[in-house]
Amino acid sequence: MSTLLDTARAAIYHDGEIVVTMESGVEVHFPVAKNPRLAGGSEEQLSQIEISPFGLHWPALDEDLSFRGLLAGDFGQSSRE
Secondary structure (H helix, E strand, C coil), X not given: CCCCCCCEEEEEEECCEEEEEECCCCEEEEEHHHCHHHHCCCHHHHHCCEXXXXXXXXXXXXXXXXXXXXXXXXXXXXXXX
C-alpha cells in the first residue's frame, strides 16, 4: 500500500531522542545524533517540533523529516564518508 494510514499524535524531544507517538499507539524513537542539523540544536530548539500530515518540522533548525523516511530508518542528512 502506498499511503500512510497512521498519523502522528505527538512528537517530543526526550533524553537525546525524538519520540513520535502515532494514533495507533506505535512509537518511533530515533537519536538526534543521527541527524547533523538536529545534533547541533539546543534542548529548546529540539523541543519545538511541528507536526504536519507528512512529517516533522523544527523551525529554528530549518529541518524537515518525513514520516515515510522515519519509518524506513532514514533520519535525514546523515553525514557521508
